[in-house]
Amino acid sequence: MSITENLDYFNSELAETNARLLAVSKTKPISDIKEAYLAGQRLFGENTVQELTEKYNQLPKDIEWHLIGHLQTNKVKYIVPFVSLIHSVDSLKLLVEIDKQAQKAGRVINCLLEVFIADEESKFGFLPNEIIPLLKSDEFKNLNNIQVLGLMGIASNTDDVGKIDREFAKIKALFEIIKNDISDPKITMTELSIGMSSDYKIALRHGSTLVRIGSAIFGNRNYSA
Numbered sequence: 001m002s003i004t005e006n007l008d009y010f011n012s013e014l015a016e017t018n019a020r021l022l023a024v025s026k027t028k029p030i031s032d033i034k035e036a037y038l039a040g041q042r043l044f045g046e047n048t049v050q051e052l053t054e055k056y057n058q059l060p061k062d063i064e065w066h067l068i069g070h071l072q073t074n075k076v077k078y079i080v081p082f083v084s085l086i087h088s089v090d091s092l093k094l095l096v097e098i099d100k101q102a103q104k105a106g107r108v109i110n111c112l113l114e115v116f117i118a119d120e121e122s123k124f125g126f127l128p129n130e131i132i133p134l135l136k137s138d139e140f141k142n143l144n145n146i147q148v149l150g151l152m153g154i155a156s157n158t159d160d161v162g163k164i165d166r167e168f169a170k171i172k173a174l175f176e177i178i179k180n181d182i183s184d185p186k187i188t189m190t191e192l193s194i195g196m197s198s199d200y201k202i203a204l205r206h207g208s209t210l211v212r213i214g215s216a217i218f219g220n221r222n223y224s225a
């Protein structure tokens with residue numbers, strides 16, 4: 001199947017849902033992204049600052065670029081001028097740095113808080129019980145150039161559908177609590193970024209609004225990034 005055919009498949013899978021398709025192009029060449037772009041795809045995700053920046057520079061400027069991988073504070077400044085959404089905010093320190101760089105750039109940066117929902121698959125993310133205290137903290141209240149649009153989670157890499165189901169249920173429940181209980185203009189709660197090539201169907205059942213699909217669009221990667 002070609003990239004274009006794979007995109008058609010996912011667009012029809014998502015047609016009756018509230019979810020948008022984030023094409024995860026990490027490790028893939030510019031030519032693959034151009035093919036997807038010509039097929040109409042505009043949302044692309046990368047997991048490193050270097051690849052995101054290089055690809056941004058070489059590709060049409062109406063692409064919405066999302067960072068989905070761990071972000072080091074010293075690299076925030078490189079992506080703040082153009083990034084549309086950072087999915088992988090995993091510490092207050094990082095949020096403070098994004099706010100600071102966003103202020104310098106005269107932007108408000110859209111962020112998702114990454115929640116650790118798997119057993120040991122992902123090394124990064126807040127624990128579920130850390131999120132609400134963070135959002136209610138004075139440090140958070142002092143930020144002016146970030147907007148929290150929702151949560152991101154990575155389920156365990158397992159064939160155990162029940163386990164993935166429980167992990168997505170956990171993040172969805174947290175999402176709803178924040179949405180219903182916390183009133184703050186800096187918190188919008190419109191995006192729940194869950195689901196990858198192997199588990200997006202389960203994620204859609206739990207109300208995903210952004211599925212992050214890499215290998216099922218572009219083929220297997222040479223290294224697992």
Ligand SMILES: *Cc1c(COP(=O)(O)O)cnc(C)c1O
Nearest residue numbers: 024047068196197212213214215
């Ligand atoms: C690589 C990656 C994806 C896409 O994974 P596939 O299994 O190739 O669809 C999604 N989310 C994150 C955070 C990733 O790093």
